[in-house]
Amino acid sequence: MRVGLFIPCYVDQFYPGVAIATLQLLEKLGVDVVYPQNQTCCGQPMANSGFQDLSKGCSDLFLKNFNEFDYIVSPSGSCVLYLREHLSETDHHSPDYLGNKVYELTSFLTDVLKVENLTASFPHKVGMHISCHGQRGLHLSSMSELVAPGFSKPGSLLNMVKDIEMIELNRVDECCGFGGTFCVTEEAVSVKMGKDRIADHLLHGAEYITGADMSCLMHLEGILKRQGSKVKVIHIAEILNAG
Amino acid sequence: MSSRDKILAAVANNQPAKIELPDLSAFKTGKAGSVEQFAQVLTNIGGKAIHVNSWEEIAAFITENYSTTRVVTPIAELTGFKGIPANSDPHELYNVELAVIKAHFGVAENGAVWITEDNMGLRVLPFITQHLAVVIDGGEIVPTMAEAYDKISRLSSYGFASFIAGPSKTADIEQSLVIGAHGPRSMTVFIMPGRF
Amino acid sequence: MEVTTKDHAELAENFNRDEDRVDWHDETLWWVRQKRDKMVHQLPEWEELREAASAIKNNVLGNLHNYLQQFEANARANGITVHWAADAEEHNQIIHRLLNEHKVTRMVKSKSMLTEECGLNEYLHEQGIEVIDSDLGERIVQLAKEPPSHIVLPCIHKKKEEIGELFHQYLGTPLDVSDPQVLTEAARGHLREIFITRKAALTGVNFAIAETGEFVVCTNEGNADMGAHLADIHIASMGIEKLIPEKKHLGIFLRLLTRSATGQPITTYSSHFKTPRKGQQMHIVLVDNGRTVQLGREDFRNSLKCIRCGACMNTCPVYRRSGGHSYHNAVAGPIGSILAPNLDMEKYKDLPFASTLCGSCTNVCPVKIDIHDQLYKWRQVLVKKGLVPTGKTIGMKVMGATLSSPTIYRLAGKIGRWTLKHAPFAVNNNFNPWYKQRDMPEPPEQSFSEWYKENRIKK
Numbered sequence: 001m002r003v004g005l006f007i008p009c010y011v012d013q014f015y016p017g018v019a020i021a022t023l024q025l026l027e028k029l030g031v032d033v034v035y036p037q038n039q040t041c042c043g044q045p046m047a048n049s050g051f052q053d054l055s056k057g058c059s060d061l062f063l064k065n066f067n068e069f070d071y072i073v074s075p076s077g078s079c080v081l082y083l084r085e086h087l088s089e090t091d092h093h094s095p096d097y098l099g100n101k102v103y104e105l106t107s108f109l110t111d112v113l114k115v116e117n118l119t120a121s122f123p124h125k126v127g128m129h130i131s132c133h134g135q136r137g138l139h140l141s142s143m144s145e146l147v148a149p150g151f152s153k154p155g156s157l158l159n160m161v162k163d164i165e166m167i168e169l170n171r172v173d174e175c176c177g178f179g180g181t182f183c184v185t186e187e188a189v190s191v192k193m194g195k196d197r198i199a200d201h202l203l204h205g206a207e208y209i210t211g212a213d214m215s216c217l218m219h220l221e222g223i224l225k226r227q228g229s230k231v232k233v234i235h236i237a238e239i240l241n242a243g
Numbered sequence: 244m245s246s247r248d249k250i251l252a253a254v255a256n257n258q259p260a261k262i263e264l265p266d267l268s269a270f271k272t273g274k275a276g277s278v279e280q281f282a283q284v285l286t287n288i289g290g291k292a293i294h295v296n297s298w299e300e301i302a303a304f305i306t307e308n309y310s311t312t313r314v315v316t317p318i319a320e321l322t323g324f325k326g327i328p329a330n331s332d333p334h335e336l337y338n339v340e341l342a343v344i345k346a347h348f349g350v351a352e353n354g355a356v357w358i359t360e361d362n363m364g365l366r367v368l369p370f371i372t373q374h375l376a377v378v379i380d381g382g383e384i385v386p387t388m389a390e391a392y393d394k395i396s397r398l399s400s401y402g403f404a405s406f407i408a409g410p411s412k413t414a415d416i417e418q419s420l421v422i423g424a425h426g427p428r429s430m431t432v433f434i435m436p437g438r439f
Numbered sequence: 440m441e442v443t444t445k446d447h448a449e450l451a452e453n454f455n456r457d458e459d460r461v462d463w464h465d466e467t468l469w470w471v472r473q474k475r476d477k478m479v480h481q482l483p484e485w486e487e488l489r490e491a492a493s494a495i496k497n498n499v500l501g502n503l504h505n506y507l508q509q510f511e512a513n514a515r516a517n518g519i520t521v522h523w524a525a526d527a528e529e530h531n532q533i534i535h536r537l538l539n540e541h542k543v544t545r546m547v548k549s550k551s552m553l554t555e556e557c558g559l560n561e562y563l564h565e566q567g568i569e570v571i572d573s574d575l576g577e578r579i580v581q582l583a584k585e586p587p588s589h590i591v592l593p594c595i596h597k598k599k600e601e602i603g604e605l606f607h608q609y610l611g612t613p614l615d616v617s618d619p620q621v622l623t624e625a626a627r628g629h630l631r632e633i634f635i636t637r638k639a640a641l642t643g644v645n646f647a648i649a650e651t652g653e654f655v656v657c658t659n660e661g662n663a664d665m666g667a668h669l670a671d672i673h674i675a676s677m678g679i680e681k682l683i684p685e686k687k688h689l690g691i692f693l694r695l696l697t698r699s700a701t702g703q704p705i706t707t708y709s710s711h712f713k714t715p716r717k718g719q720q721m722h723i724v725l726v727d728n729g730r731t732v733q734l735g736r737e738d739f740r741n742s743l744k745c746i747r748c749g750a751c752m753n754t755c756p757v758y759r760r761s762g763g764h765s766y767h768n769a770v771a772g773p774i775g776s777i778l779a780p781n782l783d784m785e786k787y788k789d790l791p792f793a794s795t796l797c798g799s800c801t802n803v804c805p806v807k808i809d810i811h812d813q814l815y816k817w818r819q820v821l822v823k824k825g826l827v828p829t830g831k832t833i834g835m836k837v838m839g840a841t842l843s844s845p846t847i848y849r850l851a852g853k854i855g856r857w858t859l860k861h862a863p864f865a866v867n868n869n870f871n872p873w874y875k876q877r878d879m880p881e882p883p884e885q886s887f888s889e890w891y892k893e894n895r896i897k898k
Contacts, residue, residue, distance in 0.1 A: 416619035
């Protein structure tokens, strides 16, 4: 099994630690993982702004970079959802559609590798911010709106981490307000949503806010820092790879 | 071309391919409705369920709790109260304190009762009255709305009918529930055993 | 009514100037969402009900031509007069003509979002006809000279103290009374007087049944019934998409509607109007106003499945924090954002962008409209029509080109990180909306790809 590692553009540039943790975690689990050098972005920023046509360059590049792999893994639910839904015009039910081989990290661990044990340790109080695209798009966890059995793929992995204390939230799956370019075009609402999301975590004593999408966390981090808060954001890969 | 024809032509031109209607049989439980559930849900939505054994019991309850001069009922079995003369003007019901009417059946899942025009005397009666009392047969409770419409299809036709579930209410001001918006301030359902 | 030229983002920013009020608005609507959750989780068959409702509505869209004619024939046989209105103007004219024919100058109206869409009240006011809205929330916004901010909870944006002031001014309640119980009682007295004296009543329609020619109106207050049963003429306005095939289908929709809307098992009144009362006239106005156009838009037609429960508004994190008026349209929130551009793309071009695409709306929708996917698709349409600002287009083109080339991307990344580190003032300023209330990320020395080259490739 050859796995290609897709690192979203902003993670590559601003959060290399998240990418390193993802790589190391996969290596620890014995995965033959390669990072193709010429990758950039999934194309979502343009497409979600209405310019899906302008994301074609990104899609072509992605197809070129990742065509050879059995699986493509990325530590970002949002980018993975975009690639699964919009990578190319190829019929999405066809085995030739590369988008179907793209996995968000936690679902790759639970569904493909079927990980049952981890050596990680993280002795902190942690709140889980489940990203909307990961949850409602990729079904990484059950959704509070639906009448269906509860589950959480990232949650089940965090449960394998030694000494971690997960906190409950009042609103389990409220959006953080990042929303791609929404975060600047609708700055006021975006920030208010982020502040409220943080307040829920603070109310329950979180030391860290984690999640499977660094974009949400980047937005929350920006607000936390401005507030002078000691609470930190941490990508789930960094917790699963910790200790 | 009339607007009717224009609209219909545009619809014909733009509507998607036909698909079949779904099979809804799975929503019917095949069970009888629970009187307990009906009474509980009715209570939850602000109504009151009272088990009675006879019309006399109902009449006694009314006399005890309401000023009988302003009680109106089209129910023949309830003697001693005002009826609704044929050709009455609905506006004359403005001062009704309590209206007592029959319902065909109740629905356990939502506490609603099905009342047709012939039960009402005048259509406005169950809405304009300050308080509403409804009499149902305790054996006539269906579990859900799926069975309710099954039952309605077997009843005779109506010009107007309504599911009524509890007293009139509003929560338009800051989501604070207030009972007694425009219609009845209370709803009492008398549950009688056996057919009447 | 104020004519607005501000877009959603600006109106939302205004709304957010009072953070306590935003919190209050958010909590109030979240409470409604929680009531909905509590109620739907009592029905194990909930998801199957949604699926069935969606399938029935899909069937309606594909057979609308037949159902409309079937409904018309059956309604006529029931003694109801059926009118057809191609657009808002024709709808308003029909109502006006009917009122004129009966020499009516004062009408009572229960909730009808369609008449909001058509601007009926303003139109009739200009013709010298007084319309009084009888739904409590609608009466409150009418007194405040504001449009409703929510399709089910029209004055959810107003605090009880503000309503108290309005009632003091217009209904003579004592100064500083803001108890909802007392205010509702005052409105009850005021509106019962209206019901008794109005000869014409207009209601909306929740469902119209092709099979029987009857229509169903759902209220909690009883205002539709009070108006209709006391008036000489009852006019019901409905969009042509409100049809359902058979009466038994109400057994699906009435289970979904109010649980989704307010977390009640059913509305207090679900009234089935089939024939006029003896001596009364009953009219139905079937309105198109853009619906047939929407029916022809493959990507957007299923928005016509909407049963106007408002659940998507209550759950929408953006709606809760921007208020209904920020959508500057009769129907606000997620569903309004996919319906409005159909009516006027230029005027409502901002609405599909007023969303994070979180998808909660789609999950609560009782008829399974893919709301957030349609928001995404509207964005594509609006861009193709050239309806986004030039600056944004240029920015996106630069971004697209940068991200399509690994070489330029790496260079841009380096410059970006270098700038953040060595010249943060170039980014951390008031021209950067991110920076206004958020810090920029700490720029690392190395990108991941640089680290990978050093630590994996070289080894």
